[in-house]
Amino acid sequence: DVKVTQSSRYLVKRTGEKVFLECVQDMDHENMFWYRQDPGLGLRLIYFSYDVKMKEKGDIPEGYSVSREKKERFSLILESASTNQTSMYLCASSLGPGQQYEQYFGPGTRLTVT
Amino acid sequence: AQSVAQPEDQVNVAEGNPLTVKCTYSVSGNPYLFWYVQYPNRGLQFLLKYITGDNLVKGSYGFEAEFNKSQTSFHLKKPSALVSDSALYFCAVRGGGGFKTIFGAGTRLFVKA
Numbered sequence: 001d002v003k004v005t006q007s008s009r010y011l012v013k014r015t016g017e018k019v020f021l022e023c024v025q026d027m028d029h030e031n032m033f034w035y036r037q038d039p040g041l042g043l044r045l046i047y048f049s050y051d052v053k054m055k056e057k058g059d060i061p062e063g064y065s066v067s068r069e070k071k072e073r074f075s076l077i078l079e080s081a082s083t084n085q086t087s088m089y090l091c092a093s094s095l096g097p098g099q100q101y102e103q104y105f106g107p108g109t110r111l112t113v114t
Numbered sequence: 115a116q117s118v119a120q121p122e123d124q125v126n127v128a129e130g131n132p133l134t135v136k137c138t139y140s141v142s143g144n145p146y147l148f149w150y151v152q153y154p155n156r157g158l159q160f161l162l163k164y165i166t167g168d169n170l171v172k173g174s175y176g177f178e179a180e181f182n183k184s185q186t187s188f189h190l191k192k193p194s195a196l197v198s199d200s201a202l203y204f205c206a207v208r209g210g211g212g213f214k215t216i217f218g219a220g221t222r223l224f225v226k227a
Contacts, residue, residue, distance in 0.1 A: 004157070031213075040123075042204060043158075043217040050213070058214065090157055100146055100165045103215065105157035 023091030
């Protein structure tokens, strides 16, 4: 089974702090994704990576950056956390670039910014 | 532009009764359609997908979904609901040659014993 792990389940940070969310997948998947999940809004794509050191902006990249130095690891960085970034963050991976591939999700990190 | 609509925020059903969770989509070209389920405090789990071929797709935990091209729908169904099916269900679509998956807002399913 594919396993996607995220570094923290719950995180509380202060406004202005730099926040790192880490994601690791163990199935050699090419594609990795970061989403945020908010009630009534579903999942919104923040960033997508289709290869090491490659990234694409999603629908809501403002205030975020990402890093993918190794194939199995995809990090989401909040440069200066703000209260409107309080949310559930989900990492996912998929086997290849084709549209037919489903995504495998980590358990999520619930981030609270105070 | 791609979009997914889940018209019901919540669906209530009695255990043992059939359930349907509705999804409609809009995409250019051929759609790739997915259903995911999220149990409390968990990430999303893949249930099933439609890529091509038979319009009735079977997936995990006894769920199935019917692709209807003329109605641009992909409703999730199960013949007999279980209390353990209570969860948040997301419909998703990819298409038009893009890399993004568009997710619906989610439908919360409550199955009452």
